[in-house]
Amino acid sequence: MAERNTQGKPSVFITGATGGIGSDCVKQLVQAGYRVFAGVRDVQRGEQLKRSVSSDVIPIRIDITDADSVQSACQEVESHLDGKGLFGLINNAGCIVQGPLELLTMEQIRQQFELNVFGQIAVTQAFLPLLRTNGSARVINIGAVTGKTALPFLGALSASKHAMEAITDALRIELGPWNIHVTMIEPGAIETAIHGKAQASSDLSLKQVPEGRLSLYRNAMLSMQSVIANQHLSPTGVVVNAVLDALKSSKPRTRYAVGKGARMIVTLSHFPDRLRDRLLIGNLGLGKTHR
Numbered sequence: 001m002a003e004r005n006t007q008g009k010p011s012v013f014i015t016g017a018t019g020g021i022g023s024d025c026v027k028q029l030v031q032a033g034y035r036v037f038a039g040v041r042d043v044q045r046g047e048q049l050k051r052s053v054s055s056d057v058i059p060i061r062i063d064i065t066d067a068d069s070v071q072s073a074c075q076e077v078e079s080h081l082d083g084k085g086l087f088g089l090i091n092n093a094g095c096i097v098q099g100p101l102e103l104l105t106m107e108q109i110r111q112q113f114e115l116n117v118f119g120q121i122a123v124t125q126a127f128l129p130l131l132r133t134n135g136s137a138r139v140i141n142i143g144a145v146t147g148k149t150a151l152p153f154l155g156a157l158s159a160s161k162h163a164m165e166a167i168t169d170a171l172r173i174e175l176g177p178w179n180i181h182v183t184m185i186e187p188g189a190i191e192t193a194i195h196g197k198a199q200a201s202s203d204l205s206l207k208q209v210p211e212g213r214l215s216l217y218r219n220a221m222l223s224m225q226s227v228i229a230n231q232h233l234s235p236t237g238v239v240v241n242a243v244l245d246a247l248k249s250s251k252p253r254t255r256y257a258v259g260k261g262a263r264m265i266v267t268l269s270h271f272p273d274r275l276r277d278r279l280l281i282g283n284l285g286l287g288k289t290h291r
Contacts, residue, residue, distance in 0.1 A: 009033060009034060009035040009056065010033070010034055010035070010087035010088070011034065011035045011036075011037065011077075011080075011081060011084070011086050011087055011088075012029060012034050012035075012036055012037065012086070012087055012088035012089070012090060012247070013036075013037040013039060013060070013077055013086060013088070013089050013090070013127060014026065014029075014036065014037070014038060014039060014089075014090040014092050015039040015062065015064055015090070015091055015092050015093035015119075015123060016039065016092040016093030016094065017036075017038035017039050017040050017046065017049065017059075017092070018038075018040050018042065018045045018046065018049055019092070019093075019192065019193075019194065020190070020191070020192030020193055020194065020236050021092060021142065021187075021190065021192060021236045021239050021240070022038075022092050022093075023049060024236040024237065024239075024240050025090065025092065025239070025240050025243055026038050026049060026053060026057055027053050028240045028243075028244060029243075029244070029247075030053055030054045030056045030057060032244055032247075032248075034056070034087075034088075034247075035056045035058070036056060036057050036058070037058050037060050037077050037080070038050070038057050038058065038059050038060060039060050039061075039062040039064075039073060039093065039123075040059050040060070040061060040062070041061070041062070041063055043059060043061050046059025046060075046061070047059055058080060060073045060076055060077060061073065062123075064093050064115065064119030064120070064122060064123050065114045065115060065118070065119050067122060070119075070122050070123055070126050071126055073126075074126040074127055074130070077127070077130065078130060081130065084133075084134075085130055085131065085132070085133035085134030085135065085137065086127060086130035086131050086133075086134060086137065087131075087134050087136075087137055087138065087247070088131075088137065088138040088139075088140065088247050089123070089124065089127050089131060089137075089138070089139050089140070090140045090142070090243060091120045091123060091124065091139070091140065091141045091142060092142045093115065093119065093120075094115050094116045094120075094142070094160075095111070095112065095115045095116065095194070095197075096154070096157050096194055096197075097109065097111060097112040097156045097157060097201070097202075098153055098154050098156075098157065098199070098202045099153060099202045099205065099206060099221075100152075100153055100155075100217045100221070101155040101156065102213070102216075102217075103206065103209050103213060103214065103217065104156060104205075105205070108156065108205065109156050112156040112157060112159075112160050113156075113159075113160050113163070115160075116157070116160035116161065116163075116164065117160050117163045117164060117167070120141065120164060120167070121167065124139060124171070128175075128180075131178075131180055132178050132180065135179065136179050136180075136181075137178075137179075137180045137181070138180070138181050138182075138183065138246060138247055138252065139171060139175070139180060139181070139182045139183070140182075140183050140185060140243055140246050140247070141164055141167075141168050141182070141183070141184050141185070142185050142187070142239065143161045143164050143165060143168070143184050143185060143186050143187075144157070144158075144161045144186060144187055145186050145187065145188050145257060145259075145261075145262050145265040145266055146158040146161050146162075146265075147160075147161030147162045147163075147164060147165045147184075147186065148162075148165065148186065148265065148266045148268075148269040149265045149266065149268045149269045149276070149280075150162070151280065151284075152220070152224065152280070152284065152286070153217075153220075153221060153224055164184070165184060168182055168183070168184040168254075172254060181246070181251075181252050182254075183246040183252050183253065183254060183255070183256065184254065184255045184256075185239060185242045185243065185246070185255075185256045185258065186255060186256065186257045186258070186262060186266060187234070187238070187239050187258050187259050187262065188234060188257075188258070188259030188260055188261050188262035188265060189228075189231055189232075189233050189234065189259065189260070189261070190233060190234055190235070190236055190238070190239060190259055191233035191234065191235055191236065192236060199225075219288070219289050220286055220289040223284070223285035223286055223288070223289065224284050224285060224286065226285060227283070227284050227285045231261075232260050232261075233260075234258070234259035234260050234262075238258040238259050239258055239259070241258075242256035242258050268280070
């Protein structure tokens with residue numbers, strides 16, 4: 001594919017660019033007229049993404065949990081900008097660690113925070129000098145509705161996404177003097193491979209748990225898994241549309257709750273604790289396990 005002149009196109013950097021949400025974002029961003037620096041861990045997959053989309057996609061190798069990798073990625077992006085600023089940073093990379101908090105290892109919980117929190121902060125810190133020179137840049141954090149309403153057996157994920165809610169709020173005020181808009185996107189259940197990967201990883205880790213401890217939660221986990229298996233998943237497009245609005249709008253919203261049921265779950269966060277607990281227990285099929 002021949003290289004094209006991309007002078008004048010606003011540039012954005014997105015992490016997790018080869019995932020379900022990430023790859024669709026890359027495609028739609030290019031169609032919307034952006035030059036996209038696609039943050040990937042696997043360069044070969046990044047090159048495949050470029051070939052399938054456009055020469056306006058520039059794969060950048062990055063491991064957001066590795067400080068040297070983050071700095072190297074930032075320097076590589078800067079070398080392509082020719083002194084011009086970066087218009088947008090989309091913190092999209094992440095993972096889901098699921099299972100009862102009692103049965104998760106500390107290594108699993110640390111991994112959840114390394115990817116979903118510390119890595120996001122590290123990338124934002126590294127790229128802010130490039131964003132600050134733009135004049136009206138955007139930082140877009142991909143969170144989850146679980147950051148507003150914690151769900152059982154997704155406690156580690158909920159905690160990490162809740163942390164990003166607070167970080168987004170702080171950054172929004174701190175970066176205001178440079179007209180950098182900071183937005184949190186809160187998707188509900190989205191149709192991507194991440195859920196299957198999380199379930200497979202959870203199944204593998206729980207095999208290491210002694211039967212006596214695992215049996216305490218088995219019925220509740222099976223009930224919840226059944227409810228989740230029958231939930232309606234939203235297409236990745238609902239997240240992509242929110243990202244585009246946050247980039248294009250002169251005054252983007254501070255939060256976008258997107259996908260089926262997302263606003264309802266966010267609304268639950270405002271309910272009294274005991275009422276919220278009862279509603280979650282009922283809707284997640286946990287009634288029999290809480291008698």
